[in-house]
Amino acid sequence: MNTNKKVLALKYRPQTFKDLIGQDVVAETISNSIKAKKVPNAYLFTGIRGVGKTTIARLVARALNCLNGIESVCKESLCKNCEAISNSNHIDVLEMDAASKTGVDDVRDLIEFSRYGPTSAKYKIFIIDEVHMLSKQAFNALLKTLEEPPEYLKFVFATTEIKKIPITVVSRCQRFDLPRVKSLELFNFIKKITEKEKGKATDDALKLIVKISEGSVRDALSLLDRALISLEKDAELDLRTAQKIFGYFDKSNLIELFRFLFEGEEKKVLQIYKSIYDQGIEPKIFLNDFLEILYYFKNISSLNIDGTNFTLNDEEFNKIKEIASNIKNETLLLFWQFTIKTLEEIEIVSNQHIAMEMFLIRLIHLKGISNFSGIKLDNENMNETSINQERENNNKSKKKIDEELFDSKSKTIGQIKNIVQEKKLTEKPILKNEQYTNLQIKTFDDLINACNIYKEIKLKYELETNVNLVSFENQRIEISFNEKLDKEFIKNLSSKLYEWTKNRWIISLSKKAGKPSKKEKNIILKKEFLDNAKKSEVYQKVLKIFPDAELIDIDIIKEKNDD
Template identity: 70%
Template sequence: MNKNKKVLALKYRPQTFADLIGQDVVAETISNSIKANKVPNAYLFTGIRGIGKTTTARIVAKSLNCSNGTEELCKDDICENCKAISSSNHIDVLEMDAASKTGVDDVRDLIEFSRYGPTTAKYKIFIIDEVHMLSKQAFNALLKTLEEPPEYLKFIFATTEIKKIPITVVSRCQRFDLSRIKSLELFDFIKKIKDKEKGNASDDALKLIVKISEGSVRDALSLLDRALITLDNGKELDLTSAQRIFGYFDKSQLISLFQLIFEGKEAEVLNTYREIYNQGVEPKIFINDFLELLYYFKNIELLNVEGTNFLLNDEEFNRIKEISEKVSNETLILFWQFTIKVLEELDIVSNQHLSMEMFLIRLIHLKSIKNIPDNNYEETSQTNGNINKESLSQKKEGEDFFGIKDKIETIGQIKNIAQEKDIAFKDNKEIEVEANLINSFEDLLEVCSSKKEIKLKYELEKNINLVSFENQRIEISFNEDLDKDFIKDLSLKLYEWTNSRWIITLSKNKGQPSKKEIEVNLKNELIESIKNSLTYKNILEKFPDAELIDVRVNKERDKND
């Protein structure tokens, strides 16, 4: 193996546009503009880490300042300008890290330096990496120079956070979005590097490196560098060794784990996960791979082996396809949502390993809610014995499956499934309120008072407008202050008090004024009548600034009268 001390990411850094991989359109566009002498005032390169933003910036700088010209850019016999730019010590090409020089003073120094023309090259070029780190004041100080720089001055910006750059700056630049490197292209590239370094690694190990790097060339080369270090003893880096080095595990184990979950074998599921955990796999890596495999179970019919970005081999692809035929899409989507929630748990629990085991156990019980082989799911109400199944399986005339009224003026219906909950009464005598005792809205208010359901009564009196109340059906409208859990709470209490299911319908009709509105209206009428009385007028003659704000009725005096 080549013992060159330079890391691969630096050793094989592209030096010309021809060396760039995966950015053909960008390279061709920039190269043509330079050849046509239509060079913009500023370039802006954006994209994820490790795809060639700073490298492309240096290549542009060399293309503009190469002693041999753009047409014959240095490849083998490198000129002094290209050599200095590659090593970041050219006097006319200034590279600045905006992460460490973020202030307006740094930009002012830059602008001051730009007043002087280039010393040895054709252009003076400022390469600013991670430009989004500049402060707002620094960007503002840069605007005028950026829009109308001297003929000899060019700016090249690179960033991973394009949204953090002010639009006024972006509009003054020629923007290029560098894309992730395609898996096959990146695989061919690192395979060539492996051969040049005389490394001994299998294609499966290289495919794993491509997958982990997520389209980043620098990440792929760094991982390859790390892998080749282990080959001093002459052994081949196979997939198993690579998984151990990078903390990844065999996907066939995860596919087997899925199958055991679908079969409901709790002990085998835990044993399989513990084998994976003992290989040094972190819970978050496990969860991300779990989500990835869920995606393939859901969309396997729409993919081919080549479209899985080297995640799956032929055998694993066929296993997933076979298992997915027995699993419903609804179950897979439910698993996906549940797994996403578990990622949040991992940040708050101290023992993530135990949390993962409980996660898998919960998946097994979550799966048991539905009948996996068929798309017809079974209701879990068998465990609830006394639930009124008829109310869920039959619909009445004029209603849909859930008993929602078929009326044009009805805009919504909220029916809480909690109504169907089996309330275990010790004796029928414990049902203190029968259905026939709640026959009106006033009866409902009285029951709330007797049951000390103060919050429920408050909502009924203040935020509800009654449209109709008959035959265990309540149609209402409401204002924006209504509590979001009101319908659920009322439904549950009505079922608890009457042992019957009530239909609560929301209507777009205004309905009767609420109890609170009625009280306010009566009070206002009383105040107006007092203001028209002779007594009030006599008071105003003696106290012109007086204002009537409230009226209280003397109940004792009314009784005596």
């Protein structure tokens, strides 16, 4: 049992670069740069939570200001500077949380403070944690000082969101991307900590902690601290106890569920799921773990036990390998797609527990449709004709399921469809290609007529209003450049011409002055009619009777032949 006052994450925080876990390259690079006296103006550390960003920032501050020098940085008996920096109360090393001080005024105060040299240390160092939280104006105010700071001033930035930092700031820093700590290194580390704390834990329990922490040292130590505190004196932390503490269920149950799923044992599948649900496992967590195990079934042949990030122990690994040998890849891929779809649908269901049971039942039926390779046919009772008939039925059903699952146009989710929806589903779609048969387009007028036939109003408007035709022959159309033309006009026209004629047309823009558009022709023609009409004797007689009269428009009346 852990009786220390300090939490493990603080108690075992690295005191030197050698104590760092999984960040050997970063530690060596920084140490070499300090030894060579080639210290950058600013460091930028980025990575997930708990991999050592703030810790390395403090180690940099200690390495630069330690009274013993970089070659022998204090470890146990700390010098005055190192002790003050470790306790975050050194006057020349300022730690600032950008999450609480985001404004430009805070940065201006920082810049003002930087005008004065260090009082007791060699360098004045500003450590800004969560630097991505600074405002745009704050970053802009920092640029000049960041690019050309005084010799005694150094910046150290830490962030989990590197993409939120302006590129102008990133380019002024020496950037270090801290990777997740490898599972084996983290396992060995927390095993040593457990021994130092005089705690007892099995390897499987520690491996579970490593898996949950996802490469974060702080998360691993926090989980270990929680587990050791939960135990009674001299009690050992085993896998089952760890699963209860952290809310994780035994993966062997899920593997057994898969076995019965592939065998079509509906009652046993639901029985195992209910036992998992009774442990307090949320359906969403169950589905994500389901996907994870599904991934291992698909790729187990190319993985080794270390490549599973301690998700599986040796027994579980071998079980999956045995079951996977009898399953076809198409079955697993179908299961994967169906599970992803269920993850999306589960948010709109009021009773998720019932939805999970129906999900598993549907998977059993999908397994049969996907032609599971483990199915054994009784050749003695089934003749060749009946087997072929069964295969044909399975293929038809599989095709129907595939269409439902992999339809790119997602259908309305719901259990009740109204009459309109049912009508739409049952109506036979009319293929466009059935309409476009034997259409001949030899002239520009034929093209406009085709637009009338197929109700392409927008295309017709562009052709009549904004197209100045240069030439029209042999499936080639050349038109004069016009800024008023719609941007998609040529693309749309080419597409429609191909649909209507089944031939590729070449449409090009020309610098030549084309013929007036249909609209312009009508305007010119109308003007000519008006001018001629004004010269006629009828109009002159009208003016004599009505001097203020003015001819505005003319309608041409076609005479009808009376037979």
